[in-house]
Amino acid sequence: MSSRLIPRRSRIITALAAPVLAAAVLAPAASAQASQPASAAAAQRGEVSAAAVTFSDDFNGPAGSAVDGSKWVVETGDNVNNHERQYYTPGTNNAALDGQGNLVITARRENPAGYNCWYGSCQYTSARLNTSGRFSQTYGHFEARMKLPRGQGMWPAFWMLGTDIGSVGWPNSGEIDIMENVGFEPRTVHGTIHGPGYSGSGGIGAGYGIGDDFANAFHVFAVDWSPNKITWSVDGTVYQTRTPADLGGNRWVFDHPFFLILNLAVGGYWPGDPDGSTVFPQQLVVDYVRVTN
Ligand SMILES: [Ca+2]
Numbered sequence: 001m002s003s004r005l006i007p008r009r010s011r012i013i014t015a016l017a018a019p020v021l022a023a024a025v026l027a028p029a030a031s032a033q034a035s036q037p038a039s040a041a042a043a044q045r046g047e048v049s050a051a052a053v054t055f056s057d058d059f060n061g062p063a064g065s066a067v068d069g070s071k072w073v074v075e076t077g078d079n080v081n082n083h084e085r086q087y088y089t090p091g092t093n094n095a096a097l098d099g100q101g102n103l104v105i106t107a108r109r110e111n112p113a114g115y116n117c118w119y120g121s122c123q124y125t126s127a128r129l130n131t132s133g134r135f136s137q138t139y140g141h142f143e144a145r146m147k148l149p150r151g152q153g154m155w156p157a158f159w160m161l162g163t164d165i166g167s168v169g170w171p172n173s174g175e176i177d178i179m180e181n182v183g184f185e186p187r188t189v190h191g192t193i194h195g196p197g198y199s200g201s202g203g204i205g206a207g208y209g210i211g212d213d214f215a216n217a218f219h220v221f222a223v224d225w226s227p228n229k230i231t232w233s234v235d236g237t238v239y240q241t242r243t244p245a246d247l248g249g250n251r252w253v254f255d256h257p258f259f260l261i262l263n264l265a266v267g268g269y270w271p272g273d274p275d276g277s278t279v280f281p282q283q284l285v286v287d288y289v290r291v292t293n
Helices: 011-026 030-044
Strands: 053-057 073-075 086-088 095-097 103-107 124-126 128-130 140-147 154-162 175-180 188-194 204-209 219-226 229-234 237-242 258-266 282-292
Touching: 086 258, 103 258, 124 258, 140 154, 140 175, 154 282, 175 219, 175 229, 188 229, 188 237, 204 229, 204 237, 258 282
Parallel strands: 086 124
Antiparallel strands: 053 282, 073 128, 095 103, 103 124, 103 282, 128 258, 140 219, 140 282, 154 175, 154 258, 175 188, 188 204, 219 229, 229 237
């Protein structure tokens, strides 16, 4: 989600540091480990094996319930580095299942708990979830089926960070943005990689447009990540491929485990802040997140 989302001085990075270190010890997830011997055996026999699902959440559960804590960490705090305006809250006020098989991340114009943000009393609440310490993986197919929010100042994202962020820092850890959207471009999404020498506004990526607002329907956003190659797709249509040849001599930092992040930011350098045209609440609706190896 660009350098702008990496809160080097905010409370989020403090909260993130411990789970990241835990992830280095615990990852890969047990399911991923279990799948590897079968894949290796198949490879030795020269068989083309079907990819195994290593992480999946269909977000089934009662309306109003929290996400599965064995899969997701709920991050809290504000984010000064991107100049985001929301406070990411704990609990289910801003991230809950809808009872119809979806996770709904809701951005609200409110501050019921009196949260303090970098600019003063917070004006908005929202949510940010990650799988740090729960799930990480090197290479594979990563996808989510989502319906995006709409309106000036909205900044939904589905992205990944290297699990070594706590030891090597950002952007050496690498960042793979599977999908970002900013509200002033309702019909365009962006896929980007960030690393040393190509971070922040120097991130390497591309946009992909459709002839309709992404907020009008569900779409599938994905990357296929293999050694020295990442491709981005929307609804199965590949729109970008990146390899080390694209980095202008900079270092490819996408050969180690990454964990997943889902969030809905409000305001910030890139999207700009909400204005009088922005309708609240807004929702990022996630039907599923699925990863195969
Ligand atoms: Ca679902």
